[in-house]
Amino acid sequence: MAQSPFVGLAGSWSGSGTVSLSGGARERIRCRSTYRVDGSGTDLQGSLRCASDSYQFELGSRVDYGAGAITGTWNERTRGIAGTLSGRAEPGQLSARASAPGFQADLLLATRGSRQVVTIRSEGTDFVGATVTLNRE
Secondary structure (H helix, E strand, O other), X not given: OOOOOOHHHOEEEEEEXXXXXXXXXEEEEEEEEEEEEOOOOOEEEEEEEEEOOOOEEEEEEEEEEEOOXXXXXXXXXXXXXXXXXXXXXXXOEEEEEEEEOOEEEEEEEEEEOOEEEEEEXXXXXXXXXXXXXXXXX
């Protein structure tokens, strides 16, 4: 049986990056992330909290893995929106589309050892995207 792509994610991570807002504003951002993976390696619960001087977001997710595909749900607590996730995963990389009424974003999570890069790109909101590099705590 192939290794689950969630296996290397469990634990706490922290780091920094940039957030891009509508109108071209870019700000430095600090983030903390926590992942819990079930014993079978097919269920992931995650949280990502980020804040800059004027912007913050707090994402929560629950994702299931099977046969290379991921499906799940997500919520952004500071704005009270929630939706679905779908995409693909392999060891070291997860790519997904997050959807909700009036909102869509593409997420890419790439993990190599104790370093992780999270990239989020969105359209149609004040949040254009973020790129964050996290290190395992």
